[in-house]
Amino acid sequence: MARQRRPRGLRRRLILAFVLVAAASAGTLAVVSYALVREARLDALLSVGQAETMEDLRLANGITPGPGTLDPNRFVYSYQLLHGTPTVLTFPGHRAVASDPLINPPVSPTLRRVVDSGQVGYLMTKVGGEPYLEVGGQVPRSTARLYVFFTAAQVDQELTQVRTALMAGWLGVVLLAALIGRALAKRALDPVARASRAARLIADGRLDTRLPAGARDEFGAWAAAFNEMADALQGKIAALSAARARERQFTSDVAHELRTPLTALVAEASVLAEMSAAMPAEARRPSELLVSDVRRLRVLVEELMELSRLDAGTEQVQALEVGLLGSVRSIVRLRGWDEQVELAGSEVVLSVDPRRLERIVANLVGNAIEHSGRAVRITVGRADSAAYVEVSDAGPGIEPDRLPRVFDRFYKADPARSGGGSGLGLAIALENATLLGGGITVRSDVSTGSAFRLTLPLTAERETVSEL
Numbered sequence: 001m002a003r004q005r006r007p008r009g010l011r012r013r014l015i016l017a018f019v020l021v022a023a024a025s026a027g028t029l030a031v032v033s034y035a036l037v038r039e040a041r042l043d044a045l046l047s048v049g050q051a052e053t054m055e056d057l058r059l060a061n062g063i064t065p066g067p068g069t070l071d072p073n074r075f076v077y078s079y080q081l082l083h084g085t086p087t088v089l090t091f092p093g094h095r096a097v098a099s100d101p102l103i104n105p106p107v108s109p110t111l112r113r114v115v116d117s118g119q120v121g122y123l124m125t126k127v128g129g130e131p132y133l134e135v136g137g138q139v140p141r142s143t144a145r146l147y148v149f150f151t152a153a154q155v156d157q158e159l160t161q162v163r164t165a166l167m168a169g170w171l172g173v174v175l176l177a178a179l180i181g182r183a184l185a186k187r188a189l190d191p192v193a194r195a196s197r198a199a200r201l202i203a204d205g206r207l208d209t210r211l212p213a214g215a216r217d218e219f220g221a222w223a224a225a226f227n228e229m230a231d232a233l234q235g236k237i238a239a240l241s242a243a244r245a246r247e248r249q250f251t252s253d254v255a256h257e258l259r260t261p262l263t264a265l266v267a268e269a270s271v272l273a274e275m276s277a278a279m280p281a282e283a284r285r286p287s288e289l290l291v292s293d294v295r296r297l298r299v300l301v302e303e304l305m306e307l308s309r310l311d312a313g314t315e316q317v318q319a320l321e322v323g324l325l326g327s328v329r330s331i332v333r334l335r336g337w338d339e340q341v342e343l344a345g346s347e348v349v350l351s352v353d354p355r356r357l358e359r360i361v362a363n364l365v366g367n368a369i370e371h372s373g374r375a376v377r378i379t380v381g382r383a384d385s386a387a388y389v390e391v392s393d394a395g396p397g398i399e400p401d402r403l404p405r406v407f408d409r410f411y412k413a414d415p416a417r418s419g420g421g422s423g424l425g426l427a428i429a430l431e432n433a434t435l436l437g438g439g440i441t442v443r444s445d446v447s448t449g450s451a452f453r454l455t456l457p458l459t460a461e462r463e464t465v466s467e468l
Helices: 011-057 072-083 109-116 155-204 219-276 282-314 324-334 354-372 425-435
Strands: 087-090 119-128 128-140 144-152 320-323 340-347 347-352 376-384 386-393 440-444 449-456
Touching: 011 119, 011 128, 011 144, 011 155, 109 119, 109 128, 109 144, 119 144, 128 155, 128 347, 219 282, 282 425, 320 324, 320 354, 324 340, 324 354, 324 376, 324 386, 340 347, 347 376, 347 449, 354 376, 354 386, 354 425, 354 449, 425 440, 425 449
Parallel strands: 340 376
Antiparallel strands: 087 144, 119 128, 128 144, 320 347, 376 386, 386 449, 440 449
């Protein structure tokens, strides 16, 4: 038996679900943590910037662009020299004064509108590719607007490090979740895998297979129930096997016990048949019925003997290379069925036991002739890697609910197809077909008739076609 591949779909889904939950949880935690850290660092930078800007606005009190007051250029340059922070002063109707040419005049229009409304405003911006916190406000007793740029490079670098650390932590959590999920899935599904292997072993005939049932969880209860089922199944199969063995032994014993007295009966019936012509008319009919019944009894005993040999496995196959179409034609002619049987198909050469082939074909054709009462058609051919012989009739057919039992011993489908047979012919045909490595299938319709197909494996690739 081919080794079955272990299903892993459920295990993968469990691991994936565990990883997704862990990844989503860790990702949410990382995003929230980053947002809190970013907000805290920006709030700290903003607090410093607002405090310094308010002090700068106080120092620039009353500044104007004309003479007689604090020179705006000296103010912004001295402020940057003292604090290292770029500064911009703007006056309505005059050009802006900036301490650094790189930031002249990158004052955001949005921030300008907030400052013009008399409020102290702030905005995160970039100057020369570097992040800055831009804080602005109106200078007291002046028309000037003061904008101070506080570098946020250190904050940005710290936030970058935080992002890197959180991403590394997130990847670590995902990897750890995958390992833990794999271990948990393996532990959770191992009992299922063991039960699957045990079920396959039982299906293969290892009826003594059992599961360990010591655990005090759901799987332990499941294993105990599985073992109870296996015990019951083993007991039922053992009982059925014993009953079948007794049945086979009974069949064999009956056949052997009847053989000796039947031999004497057959001899006496033969004598009676020879003397029937000289008998009075009133005794002739009973003697003919007796002879007929003895012949039927002989056929029945012979069939029982054949079945007992098949059951015992003592029958041997003597394969010869034969032409299937020619063999079937010979079988039909030897039994005088030429007028009742139509034969068609193509010749197929194969290695088979001619005696068993004759037994199968004779049973199938005889069954069709006996029960159909109409012409029988035999078709010989080849399909894929097998040869077939199909025997079809146009009789009353078999009811669908009775069709699965047509190969059972002593089974007769219905009175319309019962005839005087023993009910063993199809069973013997199937046993012989199985012995040859083939099989017999049947299809039937109550309105169109039945068709029995014998299938045999091809052992020779030569094929000659001769349509009849």
